[in-house]
Amino acid sequence: MAKVSFFLRSSTVKNKPSNICIRLRDSGLDVRLALSDLKCLPDEWKNGKCKIASKKMFDTDTESINTKLSKIESYVLQKYTDQNGILNYKMWLQSCLDEIFKPKVKTVYSSNLIEFIDTYLEINKNTIAKRTNYKIKVLKTMLIDYCTYNKRVPIIEFKNLDNYFKDDFEKYCLNINYKHETIYSKLKDAKAISKFAENYDIETHPHTKEWKLGVTKFKKDKPKHIYLGFEELERIKNTKLVQEDLDIARDWLIISCYTGQRVSDFLRFEKSMIVEDKNMRYIEFKQEKTGKLMQIPILKEVQKVLDKRNGEFPKKVSDVRFNQDIKIVCKHAKITELVYGSKSQVLENKTKRGVVGEYPKYKLVASHIGRRSFATNFHTLIPTADVMYMTGHSTEKQFLVYIGKTEKEMAVRTANSFAKIGF
Secondary structure (H helix, E strand, C coil), rough: CEEEEECCCCCCCCCCEEEEEEEEEEEEEEEEEEEEEEEEEEHHHCCEEECCCCCCCCCCCCCHHHHHHHHHHHHHHHHHHCCCCCCCCCCCCCCHHHHHHHCCCCCCCCCCCHHHHHHHHHHCCCCCHHHHHHHHHHEEEEEEEEHHHCCCCCEEHHCCCCHHHHHHHHHHHHHHCCCCHHHHHHHHHHHHHHHHHHHHHHCCCHHHEEEECCCHHHHCCCCCCCCCCCCCHHHHHHCEEEEHHHHHHHHHHHHCCCCCCCHHHHHCHHHHHEECCCCEEEEEECCCCCCCCEEEEEEHHHHHHHHHCCCCCCCCCHHHHHHHHHHHHHHHCCCCCEEEEEEECCEEEEEEEEEEEEEEHHHHHHCCCHHHHHHHHHHHCCCHHHHHHCCCCCCCHHHHHHHCCHHHHHHHHHHHHHHHHHE
């Protein structure tokens, strides 16, 4: 049976307080440690206790030395009874003493959403992708601007994130020309952060959990997703380009349209990522956003770019430069039909927003178009599961929303599929 006792560390100085030590014994176990926070004069110590029952270490103490020793004994024995599989009993005993003498101070986080965002990012810094980190910082900026617009201190308590706040925030964002997708994306982030805050005993509003932020909330006249069809890609490939930087941008565009990857991933492609396995060649890399290990086959069009450049990927470019150059490339390729879409413009109040209207298609081309073109072009040619494997989408519903397919379009496609097999 385990037993705890206390003894005084031997001292050659009679009138100098000595450290009280703890001893834990059991069958085959004998562990001793000094209690650095408890001392006693040798003349005042006897039989494992202080002879003066009311003796305190300091005048400010609320308990006597013996009371503290009694509590330590009870705590250690209880923890010892509950323990399972201790490897180092001396370290374990020290941790018990630390819990008594150095209790962890509970951190109290701000209940203000705007301030808590920094805490959220710090706590999750090792798990949040760079792009997600950026998006959440944008949310913080939008919330501060919202408070400034309403002429109030930038404080939005989690407990006040009700439906009234949600409606007012939507109205504010629409008035300054934010797209519906942006608004609902930011509200979705706020909802996720609110749920996370509950883990730290922060009071939240029950309305927040019930916020419906799906695509059904978008306007019916929402611009359709812009993508490059196979015929347009042929035009781009066959267009004569004199400037080397435009040729580089074109090759990266072709790569993106035949790999289905995000700009943060495909612009990192390099020869060392190419793996050869028997009769298959593929690109192996880890997605920056999800951390998912990808192994995607090298399609013929990508191989043509590699062959053109002696087995190497094009020269590295920034995503900003890539965005600029592919618009010029598409203009040279006469991708000029008028399409209904959203184009970023500087408004009268000097803010930058997406303005919906009809524009020549090349003006709406951006770095994400390659991924969307791949998904849209191939989903009718090969099994959806195979396309999703390449793009990394986790559900078919998510994938169909991504390529802009409505329920009606999917119903027509399904009917045609049955008709082809005679049903």
